[in-house]
Amino acid sequence: MRIDDAYLDAFEDDMVRLSRRPYAVTGVPMYLVPEDLTGQNPDPAPDPEGMALAEEFEAVCAALALRNGPLTSIDISRILEVLADRHFLDVPFSSLAGGAA
Amino acid sequence: MIRLPRSPTQTAAELARGLRSGRVFRLINFHATPSTRRDEYRREIAACAGHFSSLSAAALDRVMSGGAMPEKPMLLPILFEGFRDNHDVILPLLEEYGFKAWFFVPSHFLNVPARHQRIFAARHSLEYGPDEYAGDRIALNWTELRAAHDRGHLVACHSRNHTALHPDTPDDVLQDEIVVAKEELQQGLGAKVDTFCYLYGAEYGLNPRADALLMQSGFRYLFSNFRLQKLQ
Numbered sequence: 001m002r003i004d005d006a007y008l009d010a011f012e013d014d015m016v017r018l019s020r021r022p023y024a025v026t027g028v029p030m031y032l033v034p035e036d037l038t039g040q041n042p043d044p045a046p047d048p049e050g051m052a053l054a055e056e057f058e059a060v061c062a063a064l065a066l067r068n069g070p071l072t073s074i075d076i077s078r079i080l081e082v083l084a085d086r087h088f089l090d091v092p093f094s095s096l097a098g099g100a101a
Numbered sequence: 102m103i104r105l106p107r108s109p110t111q112t113a114a115e116l117a118r119g120l121r122s123g124r125v126f127r128l129i130n131f132h133a134t135p136s137t138r139r140d141e142y143r144r145e146i147a148a149c150a151g152h153f154s155s156l157s158a159a160a161l162d163r164v165m166s167g168g169a170m171p172e173k174p175m176l177l178p179i180l181f182e183g184f185r186d187n188h189d190v191i192l193p194l195l196e197e198y199g200f201k202a203w204f205f206v207p208s209h210f211l212n213v214p215a216r217h218q219r220i221f222a223a224r225h226s227l228e229y230g231p232d233e234y235a236g237d238r239i240a241l242n243w244t245e246l247r248a249a250h251d252r253g254h255l256v257a258c259h260s261r262n263h264t265a266l267h268p269d270t271p272d273d274v275l276q277d278e279i280v281v282a283k284e285e286l287q288q289g290l291g292a293k294v295d296t297f298c299y300l301y302g303a304e305y306g307l308n309p310r311a312d313a314l315l316m317q318s319g320f321r322y323l324f325s326n327f328r329l330q331k332l333q
Contacts (some may be wrong), residue, residue: 024132025230027145032126032177032324033119034165036331037305041167043122050123057120061113073103076113077326088127089148096144 001055003063011060015078018085018094029084029093057083103326106306116327124164126329127153127174132181133229134191142191146198149176155201158255165322165331179324181205181259182227185238188245192254202254205298205324207263208285210240225263226300243289250290257296257324258286265300266311279314295321302326 021028031053060079065071085093105112119125129149134142153176156164164170178195180187183206195202213221215238222229222239229239250256260266261282266275279297286294297320304325305312315323316332323330 022230024228025135025138026131027142027178028130030128030130031120031327032128032329033116033327034124034126034331035119035328036165036167038331038333043118044124044167046121047123050121050125053123053125054117054120057113058117061117065110071109071113073105073109073112073326076109076116077103080116080327084127089152091148093129093145093148096148097141 001059003059008060008063008067011079011082012064014082014085018081019078021094021097026097027093028081029088031080031084053083053087102301104301104303104307106304112327119328124170125174126156126177128177128179130179130181131187131191133184134180134186135230135233136186136190137231137233139190139194143194146178146191146194146200149200150198152176153200155199157201157253161322165329176200177203179203179205182229182263183207183210183241183246183259184227184229185234185241185245186229188241188249192249196252202249204241204246204249204254204256205259206241206246206256206286207259207261208282208289209261210263211243211246211289212285213240215239227263247290250292255296256286256290256292256294257298257322258282258294258320259298260300261285263300266303266308268308268310270308270311272310275311275314279311279320280318283318283320295319296324297322298324304328305330305332 057079061071064075154171154173156175156177178200180202192202210221218239246256260278262278264278266278283294297315302325305323321333323332
């Protein structure tokens, strides 16, 4: 996936906007990756939808590291929050918040 | 504050591998859910209805054991902290649209007398919005939690006093926040609890002494910021 400056600007705008939500009273969508620490199950095979999400995540991580320096744990959290906000529904999840109709 | 056992770059690479499989859980993390935001919560939950399925305890076991994912993506509405408005405001909405909630509860909060719950909340980083229960309790009570559990909602342990655990946390505090918390939650709920979530979503591997207590106590799953980890 190719990330240009305009895409990355908009992505960082969303990272900032979403980070300013009142987390104490706001519903915050997030992805969670299962991990089997028992080692009893083989690694699952890729699937097309997962591949697309992973590609976008990796591309944004790489582009942000190039622009801002090494990723931080907060960056990872903000990136996943933006992806979840954009992809959970047909409309951004955050567009349903506040006074939006 | 998000602490990770490995570097952010390595963590991102691991998460990308997990995302690639499509085996991901979708969460909506809630904390306090005041009635002043009821319309907002309704819009959000209604928009999710039809797109997602709920994750039962049985389905969690199946998926975490390598079983097939449900046809519809799974949505886990997480209700952190054990606030009363979770029961009064958002739970009815989740039930109206067919979702199962996950209550992540610091067990002792439910045993604090109503008169002292606001003080306890302030001292233990339990942040809520407008105070809608002036003079009354702000925490869930056990009757509400048991009834929700009986209707199929899930309950996880979120420490005992909403305390962050660090590598240098004394043994007696770890014991209280993990072992006693589990016993207290199970006693109040009248059911087994095998899922834990550290404060600030810490992952397995950051705090070996606390992790060992989780295992000894029989916890099977750990929710963290980016992963749902099967411990045993």
